[in-house]
Structures are given as C-alpha cells and as structure tokens.
Amino acid sequence: MEMRGGPEEVAEMVSANVSAAVGRARATRWGRGQAQGRGQVNVPLVAELLVARGRVRRRDRWRPEQVATYQRRRLDELLAFARQRSSFYRTLYQSLHRDLTAVPLAQLPPVTKGTLMSSWDDVATAPGLRLADVEQRLAQVDEVGGDAGSAWRGRWRMAATAGSTGQRGVFVWGPAEWLQVLASYARVNDWAGVEVGVRRRLPTAIVSTTRPSHQSAVVGATLRNPLVPTLRLDATRPLDEIVAALNTFRPRLLVCYASMLGPLAEEQLAGRLRVGPERVITASEETPPAARAAALEAWGVPIVATYAATETATIASTCPLGSLHLYEDFVIVEPVDQDYQPVPDGELADRVLVTVLFSRTLPLIRYELTDTVRLATEPCACGLPFRCLAEVGGRTDDTLTLPGHAGLPVAVHPIVFHDALAALAVHGWQVEQTPTGLDIFVVDPARVLDLAAAQRRVAEALESVGVGVGVGVGVGGATGLRIEVSAVDGLRRTTLGKARLIRALAAPSPDRPS
Numbered sequence: 001m002e003m004r005g006g007p008e009e010v011a012e013m014v015s016a017n018v019s020a021a022v023g024r025a026r027a028t029r030w031g032r033g034q035a036q037g038r039g040q041v042n043v044p045l046v047a048e049l050l051v052a053r054g055r056v057r058r059r060d061r062w063r064p065e066q067v068a069t070y071q072r073r074r075l076d077e078l079l080a081f082a083r084q085r086s087s088f089y090r091t092l093y094q095s096l097h098r099d100l101t102a103v104p105l106a107q108l109p110p111v112t113k114g115t116l117m118s119s120w121d122d123v124a125t126a127p128g129l130r131l132a133d134v135e136q137r138l139a140q141v142d143e144v145g146g147d148a149g150s151a152w153r154g155r156w157r158m159a160a161t162a163g164s165t166g167q168r169g170v171f172v173w174g175p176a177e178w179l180q181v182l183a184s185y186a187r188v189n190d191w192a193g194v195e196v197g198v199r200r201r202l203p204t205a206i207v208s209t210t211r212p213s214h215q216s217a218v219v220g221a222t223l224r225n226p227l228v229p230t231l232r233l234d235a236t237r238p239l240d241e242i243v244a245a246l247n248t249f250r251p252r253l254l255v256c257y258a259s260m261l262g263p264l265a266e267e268q269l270a271g272r273l274r275v276g277p278e279r280v281i282t283a284s285e286e287t288p289p290a291a292r293a294a295a296l297e298a299w300g301v302p303i304v305a306t307y308a309a310t311e312t313a314t315i316a317s318t319c320p321l322g323s324l325h326l327y328e329d330f331v332i333v334e335p336v337d338q339d340y341q342p343v344p345d346g347e348l349a350d351r352v353l354v355t356v357l358f359s360r361t362l363p364l365i366r367y368e369l370t371d372t373v374r375l376a377t378e379p380c381a382c383g384l385p386f387r388c389l390a391e392v393g394g395r396t397d398d399t400l401t402l403p404g405h406a407g408l409p410v411a412v413h414p415i416v417f418h419d420a421l422a423a424l425a426v427h428g429w430q431v432e433q434t435p436t437g438l439d440i441f442v443v444d445p446a447r448v449l450d451l452a453a454a455q456r457r458v459a460e461a462l463e464s465v466g467v468g469v470g471v472g473v474g475v476g477g478a479t480g481l482r483i484e485v486s487a488v489d490g491l492r493r494t495t496l497g498k499a500r501l502i503r504a505l506a507a508p509s510p511d512r513p514s
C-alpha cells in the first residue's frame with residue numbers, strides 16, 4: 001500500500017481541541033486570511049471543519065439505504081460536473097448516454113494513475129491550473145521549505161505520492177474539497193474514541209515521513225494547534241533515535257506506519273521504549289498480525305487501523321468493535337479483478353476502483369488503486385451503516401512472476417509470502433527478486449530465528465501455487481529457484497520511510513485501460 005499517505009494526520013484534528021482553538025483565536029481577534037502563518041491557528045478553516053464534522057457524525061447514524069441514496073445523488077452531481085468541466089472526462093464519456101444518471105457506475109471506464117498523470121491538465125477542472133506549476137510549488141515546499149499548510153494562490157492545497165513503482169501522483173484540492181479531506185481524517189479519531197480538550201492536551205507522535213509535501217504533513221500544517229503538540233519522526237531514522245525521541249516526548253497518541261508497529265512494540269517490551277499512549281493508530285501499510293499482538297501486549301490499548309490514500313483521504317478505519325468500515329459517504333469502493341470485473345463479497349479482489357464523491361478539481365471516478373482487498377460477508381454489530389473490509393492486502397503491483405513447473409510463468413501474489421512468513425518472521429520480512437531467485441530478509445536482531453525453516457516454508461508455499469522450486473532450494477542450479485533467507489536488523493525503507501514487502505526484479509507493467 002505504497003503512498004497510502006494520509007491517515008497519520010488524524011492525530012492533528014480532534015473536535016474538542018478544535019473548539020478550544022476557535023475560542024482562543026477569537027480572543028486574539030485573528031481575522032480571516034491572517035491565520036495561516038507558521039504556528040498560528042487557521043480559525044475560519046477550523047470553524048468550517050467543526051460544522052463539516054457535525055454532518056459527518058449524523059451520517060454515522062444513518063441506515064444503509066440512506067447511505068446508498070446519498071451516494072447516488074453525490075455521484076450524479078460529480079458526473080455532471082466532470083462532464084461539463086473536465087475535457088478529459090468529456091472525451092472519455094463521449095460515447096455514453098447523454099444522461100449519465102441513467103448509466104450504472106460499473107459501465108463507466110476506469111481511470112489509472114498513469115492515465116490521470118499523463119492527462120493531468122485536461123482532467124483538471126480549474127482554468128489555468130497546470131501540473132507543471134503545481135510540481136514547481138511542490139518542489140519549492142520540499143526543497144526550499146515554506147509553509148505547506150498555507151493555500152497556494154490563496155486557494156489550493158496539494159500533495160504528491162512517491163509511488164513505490166515509480167509512478168508519481170500529484171493531487172490538488174480546493175477549499176471545499178480540503179475540508180472534506182480533513183473531516184474524513186477526523187472521523188478516524190472519532191471512531192477510535194480519542195479524547196482531547198483544553199485540559200487534555202494531546203501530545204501526538206507520528207512515525208512516518210517528515211517530507212513537507214506529503215499529505216499528512218500538509219494536513220498537520222493546516223490544522224496546527226497548541227493543544228495537539230505534534231512530533232513528526234522519519235521512519236528511516238535509526239530505531240534507537242526514534243525510541244529516544246519518543247521517550248522524551250511521551251505521546252498520548254502514537255501514529256505510525258504499520259511496518260513500524262512491531263519494532264516499536266518490541267522496543268517497549270524490551271524496556272528501552274517507555275511510552276504510554278492511549279491509542280495507537282497504524283497507517284499506510286497492512287498490519288502484520290504478529291506486530292498487532294506485540295503492540296497489544298506492549299501497551300494494552302486499542303490498535304486502530306486505517307486504510308487511506310492521498311487521492312481519497314481515508315477509505316476505511318476501525319470502529320470500536322475493531323471492524324474496518326468503509327467511508328462510503330466519502331468514497332465509492334468497487335473491488336474488481338484484473339479485468340475490472342466486480343468481485344463478490346468475501347473474495348480477494350486484485351484492485352479497487354474508487355470514486356471520490358467530493359472530488360471536483362481533479363475528479364476521480366472509477367480511479368484504480370492497486371491494493372488487494374476483501375469485503376466482509378457479515379455486517380458488524382456496532383450499528384454503523386457502512387460495509388466492512390475483511391482484509392486489505394498487499395499491492396497488486398507487488399505480484400512476482402516466477403517460473404512454473406511447466407515452464408510457464410506463475411503470478412505469485414504477496415499473500416503467499418505473507419502466509420508463509422507472518423507467523424515466523426514476527427518482526428517483519430521483505431522479499432527481493434534477483435535474476436536467479438529470491439532474497440528473503442527477515443528481521444531478527446537477536447539472531448534466534450530458524451532460517452532454514454523459513455526457507456522451507458517459503459519453498460512449500462511457492463510449490464503449492466505451482467512455482468518450480470524443485471531440488472534447487474537454497475543451493476541454486478538450473479533445476480530450481482534459488483531461495484536465500486538472511487537475518488537483518490531492520491527493514492529497508494524507501495525515502496518516504498515505507499517498507500516494501502516485495503520488490504520485483506522489474507516492475508510489471510500490467511495492461512492498462514485507455
């Protein structure tokens with residue numbers, strides 16, 4: 001789930017502290033438009049967010065039928081807007097019925113990130129908004145510094161995704177859309193029961209990336225607030241540095257990439273990390289069950305999972321009963337197979353198409369995310385009207401192509417490695433494809449794991465899906481795939497601090513719809 005950038009920032013917006021900030025700001029008579037300097041509270045935005053959050057909370061109490069009606073109405077508005085204002089969508093929908101409300105969503109063509117980025121200026125609905133200018137501004141924020149929270153040209157907020165497979169994405173939001181982004185992230189804290197108030201400051205530590213153009217940083221800068229002192233740490237820093245910083249800061253809320261959950265929990269269990277967060281929120285990657293168990297043991301508090309993307313803001317987060325509910329009033333989620341056909345509930349989908357109901361500047365309609373997801377078949381008992389995800393797996397882009405028994409290539413989904421390694425390599429693992437086989441790195445600082453057993457399990461798992469592992473296991477040779485397992489101290493991370501589970505020899509370029 002590379003680039004699932006956002007949900008760290010949930011920490012930075014909580015209703016009570018927002019109310020307090022409004023009161024405080026009124027007292028100092030900060031006027032509209034003057035409150036965006038570094039260190040100041042953006043009062044008008046915060047006030048609007050309070051109203052927006054009230055609406056969002058009301059939708060939590062709807063019935064599923066109300067959600068469906070709302071979705072269709074918002075979708076019709078979006079389709080009409082996109083066809084009228086975006087030359088890209090006007091062309092894309094040219095052959096479709098004049099009245100798009102008569103067309104089922106599933107009959108609209110999907111849009112990939114590649115298509116979006118190559119047609120960016122045509123997709124954009126705001127006159128004069130050009131990708132080149134936006135890129136320039138993003139580079140300025142990253143390299144020169146500057147206030148990522150202030151609106152560019154008095155209007156636009158923007159963020160970029162790094163794209164672990166090389167495809168960079170750039171996204172822009174106008175004021176009304178940005179409010180929806182903020183409200184979507186705020187819901188994560190709401191559902192998690194995070195409490196904050198004038199007498200309850202919420203020191204929040206975020207272990208992810210410190211890059212200023214990352215969506216979480218932009219959200220945080222927009223809503224900076226003295227009641228939520230925030231420490232951002234880069235997940236690429238040495239673990240002992242992160243531990244020392246956390247010990248000094250003593251967060252009440254700990255937000256981290258899921259791949260950091262296990263290492264931090266282990267540090268806590270070993271007595272080196274000494275923090276007592278009331279909630280732990282994981283973001284951006286799938287949470288290994290073993291890491292979750294270690295975190296529960298370490299802190300004994302709810303571990304809140306989120307599924308989010310820069311493009312969409314939050315797509316799902318956990319309710320008090322621990323189910324991962326979709327934010328269906330913000331985003332329509334369609335699990336599909338590799339031919340973009342719908343996948344039934346309970347079955348693993350190759351990818352998802354998302355339609356962001358509030359998107360206008362860059363309308364996202366049936367936009368492809370290459371995450372594998374599985375919808376739950378049973379409803380949750382908590383009373384929320386939104387459907388649940390049973391699973392968010394690895395990225396389809398991380399699927400490896402390996403030689404099969406019959407000489408034909410076999411596509412190996414990340415879940416094969418996950419099933420083989422999760423229970424054994426509890427501190428994390430990574431698979432890297434080489435010209436002759438696979439290098440598997442398991443995190444084992446104490447060097448106590450049985451690497452031969454890990455190797456055997458991977459070989460068996462690959463055999464079971466038809467890969468020709470044969471007699472060459474571990475020793476190489478023409479008859480089999482070389483599988484080498486080594487112990488490492490920590491996961492290797494991208495510049496954004498994310499830990500990719502699988503690295504293919506050459507990134508596959510799956511067929512894209514035009």
Ligand SMILES: [Zn+2]
Pocket residue numbers: 319320321322323325380381382383384
């Ligand atoms: Zn629930």
